[in-house]
Amino acid sequence: MPSVVIIGRKNVGKSTIFNRLTGMKLSIVYKEPGVTRDRVYTEVQWCGQSFDLIDTGGFFPDEDFPLARSIQEQIEKALQEADLIYFVVDGRTGLKPADQEINEELRKISKRVFLLVNKIDDRRFEHHATEFYKLGYDDLFLVSAEAGKGFGDVLDATLKVVPVSRPTKDLALIRLLILGRPNSGKSTLLNAILKEERAIVDAQPGTTRDLINARLSYQGKKLEIIDTAGIRKRARIKNPIEFYSVLRAINMIDRTNITILI
Template identity: 45%
Template sequence: MSIPIVAIIGRPNVGKSTFFNRILGVREAIVYGTPGVTRDRKYAEAEWCGKTFLIIDTGGYVPTSEDVFEKAIREQAAIAIEEADAVVFVVDAVDGVMPLDKEIANHLRQSEKPVLLVANKIDSANRENLTAEFFSLGLGTPFGLSALGGRQIGDFLDLLTESFKKRGRTKKEKRLQVAIIGKPNVGKSSLVNALLGKSRLVVTDIPGTTRDPIDSILYHNGEEIVIVDTAGLRKRSKVQESIEFYSTLRALRAIDRCDVAVILLDAEDGLNKQDMQIIDETMHRHRPVLIAVNKWDLVEKETNTARNIERVIKQKLGLYDFLPVIFISALTKQRISKVIEKAQSIHQEQSRKLTTSKLNKVMLPEIERYPPKVSASKEVKIKYVTQIKTSPPMFAFFCNEPQLVQESYRRFLQNRLREHFGFEGVPIGVVFKKK
């Protein structure tokens, strides 16, 4: 059976993200003293007393607003409610029942989904009486707790998990995790939505719309793939507000936990300095990279246009010219399936394990033809090579004087490994050990 899904709903700034983070025990959603900071919905897996469930954090729900962000958030919250098996409606006990609370309650009653009403900010027994007012919403008995302080969280989770029908879940296999990253407004959320086939993320033409990384599940040829859309990585000089600072950290964390990073470029801008900084950040974290040039539909094309642009990109990539480049359009869905297919291929590449005999048969003749430079006093002799790690692949070259091997020779060996064995898009580690 599938895992139960719980959506957290509520008007802006009632503590939904704090509640979400309290359940998970980490700072997942951006929490900041500004209404509307959580602008999208995001998923995370939680567990309580051996029961696993998926929890969805949503942006502040404003049912009738025409504000561009609030209208988009309302649509996303509606999808979250539709997906959920149960809804947790969070209200602010200190504020009391607000007009927006009543509007949301009306929408939830129409959804016919089970609703648990949470009166947040009950940080002591003296405030329990504040919950009584919320009976008027017609959603049953309000449960008083404090998301910030953790008061009554355990009791609420007991109530929540008991509300699930008896379900089982099979142990899931390790799923491929693909992070969609890039500078602001290159079409990351549009690409995720195109891949999923529905409006999963807030998409507007305002740079910086997506501020938290959002996990989605995509099924491709029978395989479950986790897609992570991240806040656009901005130039460091522009990361001024706390929100943007946290978003950049979250994007870097998404890179850390992904299996393959898809770095999105704007076809009209090409590869610029900021893109190179993002690629550099990703490669330094030893993550495989696929470069996807988006908005290809906007480019005027002649014979070999793609080949010529790819050649320019490869030249600018320098040491990273082994990264594969594909051309797509999230808007027209042109070749977007290639993003997933290529990510799967790259993931398989980084998991490959080469036998020691095969490595030595190929690499020792290369070393004999192009030996390391000899120092004034000693000669470096490489005896053999073996693969010591996968994901990413790491190769150890055993020699008499490992400390004398120059960085340029390390790059030479990396290039020869790629030439003979592939590893497209995958960072290769080369170390020298004493023999």
Template identity: 45%
Template structure:
């Protein structure tokens, strides 16, 4: 993909703030803590009529031996090689640091693509101080304040001069499949195993993933958008800060999903947090695939674990269960096979005449009464999909209690051939 503008720099120089400023919304998480961004984040941007893909990257630490930072560096090197323009960001508040000098040397083979961006220039005094950064060896230097917007327009004027006049697309089409679960259950490992590349950074350290990462993917002619999310702990354990925003992004990703892969660590079984997340998935009427990962560490057989999952997550009885070992690639394609079945049912549509017959027949099976009078259904129809939604117009809406609704939904799923999807039931009175 051409017209890629990649933001590079050491940790905590304001790369994500600049990214958010350019795209005009808060997509990357910003905190005054080094190393918040780890995986690359992309967004479509436009300036002076030219469209481009803007890429935010993790903080680059060239000589670090930290496992996560090494993987961040590998990701950045891949992005630099694909870039049309590189925005090398430094901070005027810190002056030229040894890390800045190291990164300048690393980027020198790409010097024709590089624009040096001195960030955090909030005053005229800061602007005068920014000339110090010419010692890094780059001719083009732009003092900016990503927080206040100062100088960003001039920077973009220069950046887009180097880009082609062409449309760029970053609208990912396909089944939105979100990988969700508590920290360190293997969400990122599963996504990488499906992609057969390390697109997202994986580490034994819980909480490695912070931003949500969307990756387009095609399998057997079906288009997917695979979405990796930060691990979700229960609210009482989440402090305000990076994790607070990460969890918020994860919950938003679930909200905008077609299907949620609820990832369970098979060696631990079903914990309270899986039940909480499962309850959220049920309340939001999302399609779901339950993925029991790390089966190589599980003391139970697949059959025994399936029985346990069905018992503990009984309210997700429509969700198929898949068993995987992400580190070995075992069972990962089963996720897509089951997801395709879920999506088939999640988008299933029936004619009104058929829905009417099914609803009337189900009411006859188990008649409902209200204060000694028979409950009638005047008519019923399917209002929409994602999920399949059945609307029933009745004489006594208040008679349809929770237990009867559950019975009715179960019978609707059976009769409408919706095995792997929730069905939403809407009861209304006649106007």
């Protein structure tokens, strides 16, 4: 299936766009920078066609952040897979050096880029979009993830670029959910099954935040494996991001066929 990856610096609204286009709150959205870390996948359907949409972590240029290198590697892998790139910028704060640095990296790869100027939910901000033409992209879209503005045009244009694919039927799909306390080896198990670093593994507890899914075939069966955030007693949860991560992990139990407790 064709794939589209969402790229951008921290807090430009990538995960909000991802959730808007998929119609589900798969990626955690919070005001704190750097919430998304791993690649998050799901299928988007539009006008009888479909493609995989990939959310990525925020770009951390030259920052002393413990997981910055791992997040960057996840972004690079997503770019390798992509047929099209959604480059997201913040239309309210304007063009930033980090946007220009990302643009320089994207220029090194020969893939089509749509520039999505996000947070244009008021006509007062539309004039800010003109400075983003400096980045050199013909495909520029004014959107608002919060208001749902402008995505019909984005999706119409996307179907003209990516290979045609019909929506998949998940009737025979077996979903496996991996649950366990923090640092019990959930992400390591997922990576071992897939034989790739699909999820970031780190000694620091709480590295996984979003639901990380991957599909594969085994002995004629189609499987979807879902890695989750570590679960601990509610009284020990102090961080709002961890609270939402745990809540989503627990809610997935009823939506899967098999739960693996590590």
